[in-house]
Amino acid sequence: MSEGSDEVVRVGEYIVLQRQSYTKLHKVSDHGTVMLGKDQIDIKSIIGKPLWTTYKMEPKKGSKRDFILAECDSAESLAEQLIKAVSSGVDNRNIFDDGNSQQLSTEEIISMRQEGMSGQDIVGQLVENSKTFRDKTEYSQEKYLKKKEKKYFEYVTIRKPTIRLIAQILYRQDSTKIMGLRMDTLSQISTAAGVQSQGTYLLYESGCQGLVAAALVNSLDEGGCLVHTHAGNIPQKQAILAMNFSEAQKSRLISVNIHSLLRKLHQLKDSIVNTVSDKDNQSSTCNGDHVMSQNSSESEQVVEVEMKLEKSVNISTESKNNNEEKVVNINENEDVQNDTNDRKRKHSDVEDSGPKKPRWELETERAALILKSQLADGLIVVAKEHPRNIFLALLEWVNPSRPFTVFCLCREPLMDLYVYLKSRNDVIALRLTESWLRTHQILPNRTHPDILMSGSGGYLLSGIVVRDTAVETVD
Amino acid sequence: MSFANYKSVIEQGDTVILYLSVNNMHAIKVEQRIKNKKNEMVENVFQTPYGALKVKSLIGQTFGSKVALSKGWAYVLHPTPELWTLTLPHRTQIIYTPDISIILFQLELKPGSVVLESGTGSGSLSHALIRCIKPHGHLYTFDFHAQRVEVARAEFEDHLVSEYVTVQQRDVCQTGFGPDVKGVADAVFLDLPHPWEAVPHAVEAMKEKGGRFVSFSPCIEQVQRTCEALAQQGFIELQTMECLQKELTVQTRAMSVLPLPDFSQPQHQQQPRGGGGGGVAGGERAAEGGEGGAREQCRFLTGVPPPSLPGHTGYLTAASLPPRWARTLRSPPQPLSA
Ligand SMILES: C[S@@+](CC[C@H](N)C(=O)[O-])C[C@H]1O[C@@H](n2cnc3c(N)ncnc32)[C@H](O)[C@@H]1O
Numbered sequence: 001m002s003e004g005s006d007e008v009v010r011v012g013e014y015i016v017l018q019r020q021s022y023t024k025l026h027k028v029s030d031h032g033t034v035m036l037g038k039d040q041i042d043i044k045s046i047i048g049k050p051l052w053t054t055y056k057m058e059p060k061k062g063s064k065r066d067f068i069l070a071e072c073d074s075a076e077s078l079a080e081q082l083i084k085a086v087s088s089g090v091d092n093r094n095i096f097d098d099g100n101s102q103q104l105s106t107e108e109i110i111s112m113r114q115e116g117m118s119g120q121d122i123v124g125q126l127v128e129n130s131k132t133f134r135d136k137t138e139y140s141q142e143k144y145l146k147k148k149e150k151k152y153f154e155y156v157t158i159r160k161p162t163i164r165l166i167a168q169i170l171y172r173q174d175s176t177k178i179m180g181l182r183m184d185t186l187s188q189i190s191t192a193a194g195v196q197s198q199g200t201y202l203l204y205e206s207g208c209q210g211l212v213a214a215a216l217v218n219s220l221d222e223g224g225c226l227v228h229t230h231a232g233n234i235p236q237k238q239a240i241l242a243m244n245f246s247e248a249q250k251s252r253l254i255s256v257n258i259h260s261l262l263r264k265l266h267q268l269k270d271s272i273v274n275t276v277s278d279k280d281n282q283s284s285t286c287n288g289d290h291v292m293s294q295n296s297s298e299s300e301q302v303v304e305v306e307m308k309l310e311k312s313v314n315i316s317t318e319s320k321n322n323n324e325e326k327v328v329n330i331n332e333n334e335d336v337q338n339d340t341n342d343r344k345r346k347h348s349d350v351e352d353s354g355p356k357k358p359r360w361e362l363e364t365e366r367a368a369l370i371l372k373s374q375l376a377d378g379l380i381v382v383a384k385e386h387p388r389n390i391f392l393a394l395l396e397w398v399n400p401s402r403p404f405t406v407f408c409l410c411r412e413p414l415m416d417l418y419v420y421l422k423s424r425n426d427v428i429a430l431r432l433t434e435s436w437l438r439t440h441q442i443l444p445n446r447t448h449p450d451i452l453m454s455g456s457g458g459y460l461l462s463g464i465v466v467r468d469t470a471v472e473t474v475d
Numbered sequence: 476m477s478f479a480n481y482k483s484v485i486e487q488g489d490t491v492i493l494y495l496s497v498n499n500m501h502a503i504k505v506e507q508r509i510k511n512k513k514n515e516m517v518e519n520v521f522q523t524p525y526g527a528l529k530v531k532s533l534i535g536q537t538f539g540s541k542v543a544l545s546k547g548w549a550y551v552l553h554p555t556p557e558l559w560t561l562t563l564p565h566r567t568q569i570i571y572t573p574d575i576s577i578i579l580f581q582l583e584l585k586p587g588s589v590v591l592e593s594g595t596g597s598g599s600l601s602h603a604l605i606r607c608i609k610p611h612g613h614l615y616t617f618d619f620h621a622q623r624v625e626v627a628r629a630e631f632e633d634h635l636v637s638e639y640v641t642v643q644q645r646d647v648c649q650t651g652f653g654p655d656v657k658g659v660a661d662a663v664f665l666d667l668p669h670p671w672e673a674v675p676h677a678v679e680a681m682k683e684k685g686g687r688f689v690s691f692s693p694c695i696e697q698v699q700r701t702c703e704a705l706a707q708q709g710f711i712e713l714q715t716m717e718c719l720q721k722e723l724t725v726q727t728r729a730m731s732v733l734p735l736p737d738f739s740q741p742q743h744q745q746q747p748r749g750g751g752g753g754g755v756a757g758g759e760r761a762a763e764g765g766e767g768g769a770r771e772q773c774r775f776l777t778g779v780p781p782p783s784l785p786g787h788t789g790y791l792t793a794a795s796l797p798p799r800w801a802r803t804l805r806s807p808p809q810p811l812s813a
Contacts (some may be wrong), residue, residue: 049799054801081781084600108809163580164583167501184576184577186580191556191572191575191603192557196609197607198610221610221611224586399549400537400539400540401538401552401553416776431723432723435719437571437717437718440695440698440717440790444699447699464552466541467537467542
C-alpha cells in the first residue's frame with residue numbers, strides 16, 4: 001500500500017471529507033461534486049493532491065450553495081481570526097475597548113480547537129467570554145453569530161479513511177445501521193477473537209455495513225484469511241469498500257453465503273474423495289489461487305450437483321435480496337450503490353457464462369477447503385438475527401484452544417446462548433460483558449465528562465473452544 | 476509454542492495456560508525439572524486447588540484438551556496476549572484487555588506498523604502490540620528500570636517474539652527515544668507518570684507523514700498537562716476517554732409472586748391474582764403465606780452485574796499528528812469522538 005507523500009487523492013478511491021465536526025465518506029469520481037449538508041462542492045481540484053490537504057470553500061460566482069475548493073497554503077490561525085472577529089463589534093457605542101473584551105486567551109482558544117470542539121461551540125465560548133457581546137443590538141448579535149459560524153465552517157480537510165474514522169462516521173451517521181456497534185466494543189471484538197495477522201478467521205456479519213469484516217481484513221497480512229459469511233447474495237460492504245484495500249488485502253477476504261458454505265463444508269466432510277486431499281490442503285493458504293485449482297478437480301463431482309441446486313436457490317432469492325440491498329443503499333452513499341450494482345452485473349455475467357463456475361461458487365469452494373483443511377483460529381458472530389444457530393453452525397469449524405466472540409445489541413439472546421453453551425463440553429471461559437465508554441472535555445479550568453454519552457455499546461459473549469474428550473489419565 | 480503463531484502439540488519449553496476456571500488460570504512453563512528453594516533440581520509439579528499437575532505430563536498433549544490433576548482436571552490452552560495479561564507475573568501495574576483493545580484501535584495499528592511504547596512495565600500491553608504489527612512491523616519498547624527491561628527481554632525470547640521487538644533501557648522523558656528511532660514510528664504509546672515530558676520526543680520519533688498517539692494516565696491532572704503538550708506540538712483530534720468492561724453473571728432467578736385478590740371482580744369470584752396459592756380463596760391469607768404450601772414462583776433468566784467492580788482504570792488520550800507539511804497549517808476544528 002502507498003505510504004508517505006505519495007498518498008494522494010485518486011479517482012475511484014474513497015476519501016474522508018471533514019468539515020468541522022462533520023465527516024463524510026466519499027468515493028472520488030472524475031466529474032466530482034459532493035454534497036456537504038446543503039452545500040454542493042466541486043472537488044475536481046483535489047484529485048492528485050496529497051491527503052491531509054486543507055481547502056477553503058469558495059462560493060462559485062452567482063451561487064450561494066455551490067462551492068469550489070481552493071487549497072490553502074497559508075491559512076491564518078483560527079484563533080487569530082476569531083479574536084479579530086470578536087473584537088470588531090458592529091455597534092460599539094457602549095463598548096469600552098480596553099483590548100480585553102475577549103477574556104479567552106489565544107492559547108485557550110487554540111486548545112479548544114485542538115480538543116476538537118466544533119466551531120459552533122468555540123463561537124459559543126467566545127460569546128460567553130466576550131464582555132461586549134451583550135452590549136450589541138439583537139440584530140448585530142445575530143449577524144455576529146452568523147458571521148462567526150460561517151467563518152469557521154468553511155474549511156474542508158481531505159483524509160484517508162481508516163477503520164477508526166469509518167467506524168466514527170458510520171456510528172454518527174446512524175448508529176442503528178451498524179447495530180450500535182461502538183468503537184470500544186468493536187475494538188474488543190478483535191481482541192476477544194485474538195486476531196493475528198496470519199490466522200484464519202470465520203465471521204458471520206449482518207447489519208453492520210461490513211465494518212467488522214473491514215476491521216478484520218485490516219488486521220491480516222500474508223497468510224491470513226477471513227471467511228466472511230453472510231445471509232444474502234451480496235454482503236454489506238460499505239466499510240470494506242471505504243478502506244481502499246489493496247489487491248493483496250482483498251485476496252485475504254472471502255465473502256460467501258453462509259448456506260452455500262455450510263452445505264459445501266458438510267459435503268466435504270462426508271465425501272470420501274476428499275480424505276485423500278487432506279494432506280495437500282494442510283499447506284494451502286488463503287492467498288494462493290492454487291488452493292482452488294489444486295483442489296477443485298477433486299471436489300468437482302460433489303460440487304457439480306450442488307451447483308445446480310445452488311443456482312436455483314440463488315436465483316429465487318435474488319430479487320428479494322436485490323430489494324434489500326437497495327433499501328440499505330439508498331440511505332447510504334450513492335457511490336456504494338453504483339458499486340454494488342457493478343458487482344451485481346458482474347456477478348450475473350459470470351452466472352450466465354455457461355459451464356464456467358460462477359464466482360460465488362468458486363469462492364465458496366475456496367472458503368470450504370480452507371476451513372476444512374485448517375479450521376479457523378477464531379470465530380466472530382455479529383448478527384442482526386438471533387445468534388444461536390449461526391454460532392452453533394460455525395462452531396465446529398474452529399480449532400480447539402481458539403477464542404470466539406458473539407456480539408448482540410441485546411443481552412437476552414446472549415444469555416440464552418450462554419445457558420445452552422454451559423451444557424456443552426466444547427467451550428469454556430464463557431464471559432458475557434458490556435462495555436461502558438465515557439469521553440471527556442479537557443480544557444484549562446473547564447475539564448469535565450462530555451454531557452452526552454452513549455447508553456450501550458452492545459454485549460459480547462466470549463469464550464474459548466476446547467476438545468470435548470475424556471481426561472487423559474495420569475501415568 | 477509461540478505467542479505469534481498457533482501450534483497444536485505441547486513441547487518442552489512451551490508456555491501454556493492452565494485453565495481451572497474463568498477466574499483461575501495460570502501460565503506455566505513446560506519444564507520437566509525445576510529448582511526448589513534449596514537450589515536442587517526436582518520434578519516440576521504444579522499445585523492447584525484440584526490437586527497436583529506433573530508438568531512433564533503436558534508434553535505431547537494438544538492445546539485445548541483436558542488434563543488430569545490428582546483430584547480433578549483442567550484444560551491446557553495455547554497462550555494468547557489476552558490470557559497472558561490475566562496470568563503474567565506483575566512487576567508493575569498493568570493495563571488490561573478492555574483498555575488494551577481501545578489502545579490498539581486508537582493507535583490504528585495493523586501488520587507492518589512501527590510502534591513505540593514506554594514504559595514496558597510488565598509487558599502486558601507489549602504482547603498485544605506485537606501481535607498487531609507482526610510479521611513485518613516492529614515494537615520498540617522502553618523502560619528506565621534495568622530489571623524490568625531484562626525480564627521483559629527474557630520473556631519475549633521465551634515467547635518466540637523477540638524478532639518483532641526491541642527492548643531498551645532508557646529514560647524517555649530525559650533523553651527521548653534515541654537516534655535509532657528518529658522518524659520511524661507510525662504510532663507512539665505512553666504509560667508514564669509524566670507523559671507530557673515525552674510528547675516532544677514522540678514527535679521526533681514519528682514519521683514525516685505523522686501518525687497516532689495514545690497515552691494512558693490514571694489522573695486527570697496528567698491528562699490535562701498531556702493535552703496541553705500535545706496541542707503545543709501540533710497534534711490534533713484530541714480525544715480523552717475512559718472505558719470499563721462490566722461482566723454480567725448469567726443466572727436463572729426465581730421470585731415468589733405475592734398473591735393478590737382481584738378486587739375489581741365481584742366478591743364471590745375473587746381469586747388470588749397471579750397466585751397459585753394452592754386453592755387459597757382469600758388474598759390476605761395467601762399474602763401471609765401461612766397456608767396453602769408453596770407460592771407461585773416466577774422464574775427468569777438475568778444478567779447480574781457484579782456487586783462491585785473497578786470504577787476507574789485510567790484515562791486514555793488519543794491524538795493525531797498530521798504530516799509534517801500540514802502541521803503549521805491550522806486545520807479546522809476536528810470532530811469530537813464518535
Ligand atoms: C505502569 S508501568 C507500565 C505497564 C505496562 N503498560 C503494562 O501494561 O505492563 C510504568 C512503567 O514506566 C516506567 N517508567 C517511568 N518513567 C519512565 C521514564 N521516564 N522513562 C522510561 N520508563 C519509565 C516504569 O519503570 C514502569 O515500569
